[in-house]
Amino acid sequence: MGVVVPLEEKPVDRLIAPLVKLVAGDMTRVNQTILSRTGSEVTMIPEVANHLISSGGKRLRPILTLATAGLCGYEGGGHVKLAAAVEFMHTATLLHDDVVDDSEMRRGKAAARMLWGNEASVLVGDFLLGQAFKMMVEVGSMQCLDVLSSAAVIIAEGEVMQLSAAKDTETTEDAYLAVIRAKTAALFAAACEVGPILAGRSKAEIAACRAYGANLGVAFQLIDDALDYGGSSAKLGKNVGDDFREGKITLPIVLSFRRGSQAEREFWRRTLEKGEIGEGDLEFALATMKKHRALEDTIERARHYGAMSVDALELFPASPWKQALRDAVEFAIGRAH
Amino acid sequence: MGVVVPLEEKPVDRLIAPLVKLVAGDMTRVNQTILSRTGSEVTMIPEVANHLISSGGKRLRPILTLATAGLCGYEGGGHVKLAAAVEFMHTATLLHDDVVDDSEMRRGKAAARMLWGNEASVLVGDFLLGQAFKMMVEVGSMQCLDVLSSAAVIIAEGEVMQLSAAKDTETTEDAYLAVIRAKTAALFAAACEVGPILAGRSKAEIAACRAYGANLGVAFQLIDDALDYGGSSAKLGKNVGDDFREGKITLPIVLSFRRGSQAEREFWRRTLEKGEIGEGDLEFALATMKKHRALEDTIERARHYGAMSVDALELFPASPWKQALRDAVEFAIGRAH
Numbered sequence: 001m002g003v004v005v006p007l008e009e010k011p012v013d014r015l016i017a018p019l020v021k022l023v024a025g026d027m028t029r030v031n032q033t034i035l036s037r038t039g040s041e042v043t044m045i046p047e048v049a050n051h052l053i054s055s056g057g058k059r060l061r062p063i064l065t066l067a068t069a070g071l072c073g074y075e076g077g078g079h080v081k082l083a084a085a086v087e088f089m090h091t092a093t094l095l096h097d098d099v100v101d102d103s104e105m106r107r108g109k110a111a112a113r114m115l116w117g118n119e120a121s122v123l124v125g126d127f128l129l130g131q132a133f134k135m136m137v138e139v140g141s142m143q144c145l146d147v148l149s150s151a152a153v154i155i156a157e158g159e160v161m162q163l164s165a166a167k168d169t170e171t172t173e174d175a176y177l178a179v180i181r182a183k184t185a186a187l188f189a190a191a192c193e194v195g196p197i198l199a200g201r202s203k204a205e206i207a208a209c210r211a212y213g214a215n216l217g218v219a220f221q222l223i224d225d226a227l228d229y230g231g232s233s234a235k236l237g238k239n240v241g242d243d244f245r246e247g248k249i250t251l252p253i254v255l256s257f258r259r260g261s262q263a264e265r266e267f268w269r270r271t272l273e274k275g276e277i278g279e280g281d282l283e284f285a286l287a288t289m290k291k292h293r294a295l296e297d298t299i300e301r302a303r304h305y306g307a308m309s310v311d312a313l314e315l316f317p318a319s320p321w322k323q324a325l326r327d328a329v330e331f332a333i334g335r336a337h
Numbered sequence: 338m339g340v341v342v343p344l345e346e347k348p349v350d351r352l353i354a355p356l357v358k359l360v361a362g363d364m365t366r367v368n369q370t371i372l373s374r375t376g377s378e379v380t381m382i383p384e385v386a387n388h389l390i391s392s393g394g395k396r397l398r399p400i401l402t403l404a405t406a407g408l409c410g411y412e413g414g415g416h417v418k419l420a421a422a423v424e425f426m427h428t429a430t431l432l433h434d435d436v437v438d439d440s441e442m443r444r445g446k447a448a449a450r451m452l453w454g455n456e457a458s459v460l461v462g463d464f465l466l467g468q469a470f471k472m473m474v475e476v477g478s479m480q481c482l483d484v485l486s487s488a489a490v491i492i493a494e495g496e497v498m499q500l501s502a503a504k505d506t507e508t509t510e511d512a513y514l515a516v517i518r519a520k521t522a523a524l525f526a527a528a529c530e531v532g533p534i535l536a537g538r539s540k541a542e543i544a545a546c547r548a549y550g551a552n553l554g555v556a557f558q559l560i561d562d563a564l565d566y567g568g569s570s571a572k573l574g575k576n577v578g579d580d581f582r583e584g585k586i587t588l589p590i591v592l593s594f595r596r597g598s599q600a601e602r603e604f605w606r607r608t609l610e611k612g613e614i615g616e617g618d619l620e621f622a623l624a625t626m627k628k629h630r631a632l633e634d635t636i637e638r639a640r641h642y643g644a645m646s647v648d649a650l651e652l653f654p655a656s657p658w659k660q661a662l663r664d665a666v667e668f669a670i671g672r673a674h
Contacts, residue, residue, distance in 0.1 A: 042498045096463060099436070100456040119437040122459055123496045126433060126466070130489035133470055137482045145474045145482065152467035159460045161379045 015331035016058075019324035023066040026080055030062050033084040037131050048112050048124040052091055055107045060220075060328075061191045062087045067328075068209045069195030071313075071321040078139040078198050085148065086191045088132040093155060093187075095125035100159070101246060144194045151190035158182025167247045167275075169257050169268045176254055180221040181214070188217030208312050212325065215309035220332045222302035225250035226295045229286060231336040241282045247272045251301065255294040256285075264288055299336045306333050352668035353395075356661035360403040363417055367399050370421040374468050385449050385461040390428055392444045397557075397665075398528045399424045404665075405546045406532030408650075408658040415476040415535050422485065423528045425469040430492060430524075432462035437496070438583060445576075481531045488527035495519025504584045504612075506594045506605045513591050517558040518551070525554030545649050549662065552646035557669045559639035562587035563632045566623060568673040578619045584609045588638065589631040593622075596629040636673045643670050 020027075038049035062083035069079035097103070098111040099118045105111055113121040129152070136145050162179045165171050192213030196206045226232070228243040229252055243250055249272065257268050267284065271277050289295050306329045316322050357364075375386035399420035406416035434440070435448040436455045442448055450458040466489070473482050499516045502508050529550030533543045563569070565580040566589055580587055586609065594605050604621065607613050626632055643666045653659050 040494055040497075042494050042501060044497050044501050045494065092463075096459050099459055118455070119500050120497065122433050122436055123493055123500065126429075127490060127493035127497065129463070129466060130486060130493050133482070133486035134490055137479060137486050140479060142474060142477060142479065145470075149467060149470035149474050153464060153471055156460055156464035156467050157377055157379050157382065160377075160381050160457065160464065163456050163460065164379060164381050 012331055012334035012337070015327045015334060018320070019063060019067055019328050022070060022320060022324050023063055026066045026070075026083070027059070027063065029080045030059075030066070030083045030087070033080060033135075034087060037084060037088070037135065038128070040127070044116065044120060045124055045127055048095075048116050048120050049091065049128060051109070051112050051115065052094060052106065053087070055109050057107060059087060061090050061187060064188065064191045064213060064216075064328075065195055067195075067321060067325055068192045068212070069198060071209070071316060071319065071325060072196040072199035072201050072205065074195055074199035076198060078141065078144075079195055081135040081139050082144060082148075082194045082198070083191075085132040085135040086187065086194075088128040088135075089148070089152060089155075090187060092125040092128040092132070093159075093183075095121045095128070097159070100163070139198075141194075141198060143197050147190050147193050147197065151186045154182045154186040158184075158186065165249065167249065167273045169249060169253065169265070169272055171249045171254055173251065173254050176249065176251055177218070180218060184221040185214045185217030188220065189214035192216075204315065208315055211312035212309050215305040215312065216329055216332060219302040219305040219309060219329065222251055222298055222305070223333055223336045225252060226298040226302070226336050228252075229289060229295055232295060232299060241285070244271070244282055244285055245277060247275055251298045252289055252294040255297055256289050256292050259292040259294070260288065295336075299333070302333050302336070306330075349668055349671035349674070352664045352671060355657070356400060356404055356665050359407060359657060359661050360400050363403045363407075363420070364396070364400065366417045367396075367403070367420045367424070370417060370472075371424060374421060374425070374472065375465070377464070381453065381457060382461055382464055385432075385453050385457050386428065386465060388446070388449050388452065389431060389443065390424070392446050394444060396424060398427050398524060401525065401528045401550060401553075401665075402532055404532075404658060404662055405529045405549070406535060408546070408653060408656065408662060409533040409536035409538050409542065411532060411536035413535060415478065415481075416532055418472040418476050419481060419485075419531045419535070420528075422469040422472040423524065423531075425465040425472075426485070426489060426492075427524060429462040429465040429469070430496075430520075432458045432465070434496070437500070476535075478531075478535060480534050484527050484530050484534065488523045491519050491523040495521075495523065502586070504586065504610045506586060506590065506602070506609055508586045508591055510588065510591050513586065513588055514555070517555060521558040522551045522554030525557065526551035529553075541652065545652055548649035549646050552642045552649065553666055553669060556639040556642040556646060556666065559588055559635055559642070560670055560673045562589060563635040563639070563673045565589075566626060566632055569632055569636060578622070581608070581619055581622055582614060584612055588635045589626055592631040592634055593626050593629050596631070597625065601625055632673075636670070639670050639673070643667075 034053060038046045038053065040046060065083040065086050066079055094106065095112060098106055098113050099121050103111045104114055136148055158179055162183060165175060165179065189210045193206060193210040196209045225243070230240045253268065253272065257265055271281050271285065309329050310326050313322055313325060371390060375383045375390065377383060402420040402423050403416055431443065432449060435443055435450050436458050440448045441451055473485055495516055499520060502512060502516065526547045530543060530547040533546045565587070567577045590605065590609065594602055608618050608622065646666050647663050650659055650662060
């Protein structure tokens with residue numbers, strides 16, 4: 001549980017280090033809260049929950065809740081419980097996603113459903129969602145409850161939207177953006193909005209933090225989508241091509257399909273819609289993406305949202321918090337290189 | 338959507354009729370709220386949600402929310418949204434339960450997962466849970482949010498508890514009671530507690546309504562368990578033995594196992610723990626239950642909780658609401674005959 005960001009020797013990690021350092025004290029309390037709130041006499045619950053929670057996710061979402069509270073000069077303690085609630089909402093989504101996607105792996109470990117079954121993943125997800133709301137109630141801000149419960153609805157809508165559009169290679173970029181705004185960016189936005197609310201900041205400042213989170217969330221997801229194909233290098237490596245094998249339509253695919261020849265479109269239909277993937281197909285997919293600059297342009301699109309994210313914070317005066325939040329955007333995008 | 342209680346010609350239905358009549362006006366508004374809140378641009382959501390919601394469940398839980406609000410003289414409008422929220426929480430549980438149990442049928446129709454897949458059942462359940470919390474936030478009572486979010490946690494704990502204890506024929510009656518208190522009675526209790534809270538009633542009155550709901554919930558579940566084996570008649574009929582085929586350990590089994598011979602215990606182990614069910618086994622199970630009076634005594638146990646439920650309301654003065662709520666307990670138990 002101790003390690004918040006895995007410190008591999010990547011230069012990009014230096015960009016997130018200031019933010020991690022600023023929230024370190026609060027993050028210890030968030031980790032303690034997470035640990036105590038996954039406790040239950042029903043021993044399967046902490047087992048399943050901690051399998052995933054302790055598996056070294058970056059905890060970017062709770063970090064953002066703590067950091068935007070810090071940016072806004074919040075001096076109470078409510079942000080710790082809300083940060084834990086945000087992480088629980090995220091973890092519940094991951095547990096349910098694994099069931100939906102039939103995933104076998106998550107964060108380099110066996111998915112919980114492989115060890116305890118789909119049942120446990122569904123029900124422990126429900127438990128964490130319930131605990132998240134209980135913690136929000138304890139904090140006692142109706143406005144924060146409104147923000148986070150609205151996010152829960154939008155996330156579920158986004159997941160269903162993705163399901164409905166699954167394996168449709170003709171998905172437009174706009175339709176894809178609508179999905180990731182809902183399934184990923186909504187929680188980033190909510191995570192960044194509750195801090196300024198707790199701090200009693202103005203509507204404009206609350207909206208600024210929300211916009212920072214929402215755009216960062218879109219950028220983050222786009223980079224994740226590019227990273228699934230090896231990022232800007234588009235080279236085969238560990239875990240490259242998971243989305244391809246699952247037939248997930250992400251922006252690199254949307255761009256490659258639109259820019260491609262008839263023969264290439266047939267290739268995408270066969271591999272992604274029909275799931276007929278043979279030897280050499282992933283290599284061909286990567287080469288085709290390279291030819292159409294699909295990964296570079298996905299990263300370019302992410303840069304656009306990253307820039308909006310940074311600009312959203314401009315109405316705040318200079319501070320170490322503001323600088324660290326700006327660097328976090330660079331971090332999110334820099335991961336693709 | 339219009340029919341709240343299916344009006345088959347059973348004498349027992351006359352017992353619930355006064356309650357249904359008292360809440361009829363409010364229930365129309367609850368049904369409208371349910372319909373509008375399952376709406377989404379993502380068309381799969383209303384399809385899946387309404388498949389289950391419109392399939393003629395009794396809506397007993399929202400009826401109880403409306404009725405306890407009525408008993409306590411509540412004159413505002415918040416109880417309608419909370420009743421809808423309670424029904425959404427219940428529906429979300431059913432959707433997730435079907436995935437957990439691999440059920441093929443629900444309320445005499447194909448389970449949603451058979452038509453739209455496990456994915457849709459999980460995600461639409463999450464959507465309904467999110468909408469439930471959003472409606473609670475709109476009502477704006479932090480105390481009601483506390484009651485309902487605590488119930489959400491306890492329900493999930495109960496479901497996991499049931500999963501952990503699944504197929505263990507040596508389950509004690511106490512362990513079984515702990516499961517149904519969590520997975521069924523907690524929502525009945527919460528459904529009955531929010532009305533008096535909204536009405537600003539005393540702690541004692543709130544506790545009374547909660548106790549009414551909790552005990553009614555236990556009685557209701559016990560009767561359901563007896564009904565799964567045909568109720569007091571223990572005769573083969575439509576849907577008799579579903580729990581048996583799924584290896585569910587309910588009170589009729591707990592009692593039969595404890596009271597049985599070594600040979601009978603071997604029978605229960607083979608059929609329920611190992612799932613080796615052959616021709617004539619259900620008939621033998623029913624005969625064994627009859628021999629040990631397992632169904633009659635399950636109903637007797639339900640009567641005990643029903644009596645506690647009725648007594649809990651005694652501190653309220655006589656009124657049509659009180660009488661109808663008492664009759665509802667008789668209805669819940671009378672279903673087994």
